[in-house]
Amino acid sequence: MIYLDYSANTPADPRVAEAFLRASLDFPGNPNSKHPAGQAAANALSESRKHIADMLSVLPEELIFTSGATESNNLALLGSVAARRHVGRHIISTALEHPSVSACLSHLQENGYEIDLLPILSNGRIDLEALSSLLRKDTCLVALSAVDSELGTVQPLAEAAERIRRFPDCHFHVDATQAVGKTPVDFSVADSVSFAPHKFYGLTGSGVLYKKKGIPLLPQLHGGESDSPYRSGTPALAEIKALERALELALTEQVSRNAAVRAHNAYLRTAFSKEKKVSINSPADAVPHILNLSIAGNRGSAVQTSLAAADICISVKSACSSDALPSRAVFAVSRSRKNALASFRVSLSHLTTREELDALLSALAPLLHI
Ligand code: PLP
Numbered sequence: 001m002i003y004l005d006y007s008a009n010t011p012a013d014p015r016v017a018e019a020f021l022r023a024s025l026d027f028p029g030n031p032n033s034k035h036p037a038g039q040a041a042a043n044a045l046s047e048s049r050k051h052i053a054d055m056l057s058v059l060p061e062e063l064i065f066t067s068g069a070t071e072s073n074n075l076a077l078l079g080s081v082a083a084r085r086h087v088g089r090h091i092i093s094t095a096l097e098h099p100s101v102s103a104c105l106s107h108l109q110e111n112g113y114e115i116d117l118l119p120i121l122s123n124g125r126i127d128l129e130a131l132s133s134l135l136r137k138d139t140c141l142v143a144l145s146a147v148d149s150e151l152g153t154v155q156p157l158a159e160a161a162e163r164i165r166r167f168p169d170c171h172f173h174v175d176a177t178q179a180v181g182k183t184p185v186d187f188s189v190a191d192s193v194s195f196a197p198h199k200f201y202g203l204t205g206s207g208v209l210y211k212k213k214g215i216p217l218l219p220q221l222h223g224g225e226s227d228s229p230y231r232s233g234t235p236a237l238a239e240i241k242a243l244e245r246a247l248e249l250a251l252t253e254q255v256s257r258n259a260a261v262r263a264h265n266a267y268l269r270t271a272f273s274k275e276k277k278v279s280i281n282s283p284a285d286a287v288p289h290i291l292n293l294s295i296a297g298n299r300g301s302a303v304q305t306s307l308a309a310a311d312i313c314i315s316v317k318s319a320c321s322s323d324a325l326p327s328r329a330v331f332a333v334s335r336s337r338k339n340a341l342a343s344f345r346v347s348l349s350h351l352t353t354r355e356e357l358d359a360l361l362s363a364l365a366p367l368l369h370i
Contacts, residue, residue: 002312002356007149007178007290007347013201016246020203023241031235032225045227045237048244055247056210058187064209064228065240069177070100072194072209073143075220075231077104080171080192081113081140083216087169088138089113094126095328096148101175105143120332124153124283132163139170146179146193150317150329150345151282152290154183161189171215181250182258183287191215202246206239253350260350262288264357268346271361275368281330281343289349292330294342295367300327303344303367310363315345 003011012020023044029037031045046060053060066072081091093105095117109115116134119127126144135142142164147154157174164172174190181200187193192211198204211217211230223232250257265288272278272293281292295303300316307314317327326340334340346360 002359004346004348004352004356004360005313005315006349006352007152007199007345008315009198009204010201010349011351012198012203012242013246013249015249016197016202016242019245020238020242023238027237031227031237041237042227045235045240048237048240049227052208052240052244052247055251056187058210059213062210062213064211064230065235065243066207066209066231067205067236068198068207069098069175069194069196070207072196072207073098073100073173073175074104075209075217076171076173076192076194076211077101077108077141077143078220079217079230080173080215081108082218082220084140084169084171087140088136090136090139091115091141091143092118092131092134092139093143094118094120094145094148095332096120096124096151096153097143097145098149098175098177101143101145120329122333124148124151124286124329124333126155126160128156128159128163131160135163135167135170137167137169139167141171141173143173143175146174146176146185147183147287147290148329149178150290150327150343151292151333152178152286152288153283153333154179154285154287157189158186178287178290181247182254182289188212192217197243197246200246200250203239203242206236206243208243257350258288261348261352264288264348264352264354265291267354267357268348268360277368279334279339279342281334281339283333289347291346291348292343293346294330294334294339294344295364296338296342298367299341300344303342303364306367307360307363310359312360312363314360315347316343317345 027041029041031042049060174193176185176195180195196207221232227235277296279294330343331340
């Protein structure tokens with residue numbers, strides 16, 4: 001099997017799996033328990049929290065451990081607007097967001113919130129002038145992705161933050177799930193940032209929400225005491241140890257991993273740019289891990305099916321979306337419904353080989369030359 005869907009999920013690094021196993025065996029206690037086994041687990045948790053915070057240049061108490069980026073995004077969006085009812089019910093976001101943000105916003109819209117989506121420029125970036133003009137006194141939340149999951153566009157977060165800061169009551173949330181571990185993210189520009197380690201060779205079922213100290217947030221799970229007042233439940237120590245290791249490896253190996261991925265991306269871009277029927281939808285300066293393409297006359301879902309028959313895995317829109325609708329992100333940059341319906345995503349890793357890319361090109365050849 002040839003796996004080219006690394007932006008949906010990555011295989012766990014064996015060193016991460018080892019960290020998980022070791023912590024699972026070494027710490028039987030619940031970190032919330034006051035006995036020695038509980039305290040040993042609590043100390044181990046506090047060490048990991050500190051190390052993760054140091055790696056992200058944030059404070060330990062600013063980290064909330066969750067079950068994944070979907071939970072982190074839901075907590076950030078629902079928890080921040082609930083804490084800012086006095087500000088208003090106006091929210092700004094984009095058509096590039098993952099369903100864990102966009103579906104949450106639809107839920108808020110059904111409950112009386114007004115949502116404005118920022119225009120996307122042809123380079124995939126948000127229109128900053130439009131952001132300035134849409135911000136209002138009653139804007140309680142702006143939610144942007146650092147890197148979107150379909151095109152891989154890197155958004156100008158610092159410039160956006162500068163505009164949002166003119167409205168001190170507005171919460172600024174960043175979904176950095178496709179960015180952390182792959183490209184630098186400055187957490188300090190946002191009030192909250194979400195991510196999950198299964199995107200960088202960590203384990204699925206674990207996530208993080210960074211929430212800046214002093215920023216109000218109402219918890220969305222009701223339950224007992226935990227290591228954070230914002231999220232109830234027994235802290236998942238072994239998952240957190242695995243997350244710590246995955247982040248450590250991603251950061252120390254970032255330069256070499258990215259060099260390999262950039263070379264793969266350049267190889268595919270060179271090959272596809274010679275093909276008349278292919279549109280490369282990802283902007284030239286997108287992250288190299290994500291390459292969004294369309295082949296004229298072929299629905300993305302048909303391309304996916306035909307590659308699956310050759311045992312090659314690629315994705316159509318986000319793994320969590322339905323394929324019946326055109327991609328909103330690709331439509332935003334190409335303004336073509338046909339192109340958006342034809343789009344599919346190849347996502348790359350340092351584990352990818354040149355042979356795998358050649359196999360992809362051979363499997364696509366019949367669609368390119370009819
Ligand atoms: N946000 C983005 C940008 C994503 O790409 C994903 C997953 O694909 C998520 C959020 C949801 O992450 P999780 O599967 O950890 O809930």
